[in-house]
Amino acid sequence: MTRTIAVVTAGLSQPSSTRLLADRLAEATDRALRLYGEKVRVEVVELRDLAHDLTNNLLTGFPSESLAGAIDTVARADGLIAVTPVFSASYSGLFKSFFDVLEDGTLAGRPVLIGATAGTARHSLVLEFAMRPLFAYLRSVVVPTGVFAASEDFGSNASGSLAERVDRAGRELADLVAGRSSSGPTDPFDNPTPFEELLSSH
Amino acid sequence: MQFGIFTVGDVTTDPTTGRTPTEHERIKATVEIAKKAEEVGLDVFATGEHHNPPFIASAPTTTLAYIGAQTERIILSTSTTLITTTDPVLIAEDYAKLQHLTDGRVDLMMGRGNTGPVYPWFGKDIRDGIPLAIENYHLLHRLWREDVVDWEGKYRTPLQGFTSTPRPLHGVPPFVWHGSIRSPEIAEQAAYYGDGFFANHIFWPASHTAKMVGLYRRRFEHYGHGSADQAIVGLGGQVFMRRNSQDAVREFRPYFDNAPVYGHGPSLEEFTSQTPLTVGSPQEVIERTLGFREYVGDYQRQLFLMDHAGLHLKTVLEQLDLLGEEVVPALRKEFEALRPAHVPDAPPTHPSLAAAAQAEEATR
Numbered sequence: 001m002t003r004t005i006a007v008v009t010a011g012l013s014q015p016s017s018t019r020l021l022a023d024r025l026a027e028a029t030d031r032a033l034r035l036y037g038e039k040v041r042v043e044v045v046e047l048r049d050l051a052h053d054l055t056n057n058l059l060t061g062f063p064s065e066s067l068a069g070a071i072d073t074v075a076r077a078d079g080l081i082a083v084t085p086v087f088s089a090s091y092s093g094l095f096k097s098f099f100d101v102l103e104d105g106t107l108a109g110r111p112v113l114i115g116a117t118a119g120t121a122r123h124s125l126v127l128e129f130a131m132r133p134l135f136a137y138l139r140s141v142v143v144p145t146g147v148f149a150a151s152e153d154f155g156s157n158a159s160g161s162l163a164e165r166v167d168r169a170g171r172e173l174a175d176l177v178a179g180r181s182s183s184g185p186t187d188p189f190d191n192p193t194p195f196e197e198l199l200s201s202h
Numbered sequence: 203m204q205f206g207i208f209t210v211g212d213v214t215t216d217p218t219t220g221r222t223p224t225e226h227e228r229i230k231a232t233v234e235i236a237k238k239a240e241e242v243g244l245d246v247f248a249t250g251e252h253h254n255p256p257f258i259a260s261a262p263t264t265t266l267a268y269i270g271a272q273t274e275r276i277i278l279s280t281s282t283t284l285i286t287t288t289d290p291v292l293i294a295e296d297y298a299k300l301q302h303l304t305d306g307r308v309d310l311m312m313g314r315g316n317t318g319p320v321y322p323w324f325g326k327d328i329r330d331g332i333p334l335a336i337e338n339y340h341l342l343h344r345l346w347r348e349d350v351v352d353w354e355g356k357y358r359t360p361l362q363g364f365t366s367t368p369r370p371l372h373g374v375p376p377f378v379w380h381g382s383i384r385s386p387e388i389a390e391q392a393a394y395y396g397d398g399f400f401a402n403h404i405f406w407p408a409s410h411t412a413k414m415v416g417l418y419r420r421r422f423e424h425y426g427h428g429s430a431d432q433a434i435v436g437l438g439g440q441v442f443m444r445r446n447s448q449d450a451v452r453e454f455r456p457y458f459d460n461a462p463v464y465g466h467g468p469s470l471e472e473f474t475s476q477t478p479l480t481v482g483s484p485q486e487v488i489e490r491t492l493g494f495r496e497y498v499g500d501y502q503r504q505l506f507l508m509d510h511a512g513l514h515l516k517t518v519l520e521q522l523d524l525l526g527e528e529v530v531p532a533l534r535k536e537f538e539a540l541r542p543a544h545v546p547d548a549p550p551t552h553p554s555l556a557a558a559a560q561a562e563e564a565t566r
Contacts, residue, residue: 056468062410189414189417192417192421201356202336202340
């Protein structure tokens with residue numbers, strides 16, 4: 001079976017260390033899923049490219065075509081990797097905006113791997129105090145290992161702790177994704193609740 | 203096909219002058235606009251209902267009755283009537299009275315309203331929006347069709363032996379539309395009763411409107427009211443016109459950029475490509491509007507939003523001249539030529555409903 005992993009990354013600079021971490025997490029997940037004999041398709045959503053569209057969606061209530069495409073990618077994926085830079089002690093506003101425009105329930109029950117980057121390791125608990133509660137609210141299943149990378153982590157040697165954390169997190173996401181029966185989102189327009197049922201309690 | 207205008211009754215600062223009309227000016231302007239709509243040959247004037255600033259759209263039947271007294275022919279409608287927070291008994295009375303006063307020139311559109319605090323102000327809970335719309339309309343539907351009603355529901359005091367007065371004109375309730383931007387349950391509701399479905403259309407992409415209308419049509423057929431293409435569909439639209447397309451864009455841009463609903467968001471160009479908003483020459487409006495039927499099918503009512511975002515009354519009246527004199531006559535001709543014979547050319551009106559009721563009576 002082909003499993004789709006959506007990667008949502010909110011890095012702003014190009015190249016960005018947030019994207020760098022997201023790519024490493026995607027590779028690790030890909031490797032681990034292949035050990036299960038699964039084929040993997042990774043689809044990356046760069047929120048920087050959608051920044052205007054996100055603001056417009058907040059104001060008008062509907063997504064542009066490209067934002068709708070990104071939302072659809074995330075809604076249909078078997079697993080999600082979500083990575084943000086740390087801004088003012090939390091995820092960035094751009095990162096939050098994307099999850100603000102999702103329909104209620106879009107990520108319910110979905111395996112999610114969370115990651116964050118910052119200039120210093122002092123921000124690392126953002127994963128536990130901001131990211132994890134956000135996805136708990138969205139009723140996602142967040143893997144136990146969240147991966148935080150400070151700038152200095154990118155200079156540590158290959159057997160250093162970042163690489164190990166990335167591998168462990170990738171394996172944890174792969175375990176959840178591989179054990180999941182694939183079912184796409186249901187469309188309320190295809191199967192409307194019959195009116196007799198809507199009326200029955202009145 | 204019926205053509206008309208709908209207003210939300212917003213009091214908005216004109217961004218080009220910085221001047222905000224008073225409530226009195228806006229209320230009087232609304233009446234002028236409705237009279238002008240009849241004068242230029244439009245079929246429908248619909249007013250919204252709001253219970254908070256910056257709107258003057260409370261007490262819709264007062265407004266409609268006053269307009270009804272000064273017009274001869276135009277159908278008076280709503281966009282929308284708040285079926286969630288208004289007692290259905292009052293809706294039954296108010297609109298039946300309006301029917302009598304205007305000799306049947308009334309239909310109305312049910313809507314839920316999206317202003318959070320309005321629900322608690324009227325003793326309701328916004329989380330019950332859909333169940334309120336369903337239960338309240340079910341009661342309204344009975345009050346207009348049964349002389350004596352016994353009722354018990356979740357949301358209002360029970361009724362025993364209640365007769366809503368006045369009874370509908372000639373025993374024929376006003377035709378009802380159900381409006382919704384995004385709730386499939388409301389399309390389902392409209393289909394169940396064989397009522398009309400109105401897609402607001404103007405703030406969302408065409409693909410979304412197509413889905414909502416498609417669902418309503420399928421379910422209309424499912425409930426045995428006719429074939430899917432005979433279902434009664436209305437659409438919103440939003441236009442600004444000048445003879446010369448560039449002049450229209452130049453003049454409308456500041457109103458667009460500062461508009462209450464979508465201002466400070468997408469550019470005028472983005473929004474016109476993503477939604478039915480058309481800013482240009484009358485010919486461009488004709489072409490764009492004719493394109494609507496390609497994704498919703500042949501439909502029965504087209505309402506345009508013409509008077510929002512702080513546009514000056516004089517400008518709105520000029521817009522109505524262009525709409526009535528150039529756009530609508532061309533649209534009537536083109537739509538009529540395209541419509542298959544078995545598809546209704548217009549929604550039911552009081553005369554058509556009364557005739558149908560009489561015919562049914564005769565066959566009994």
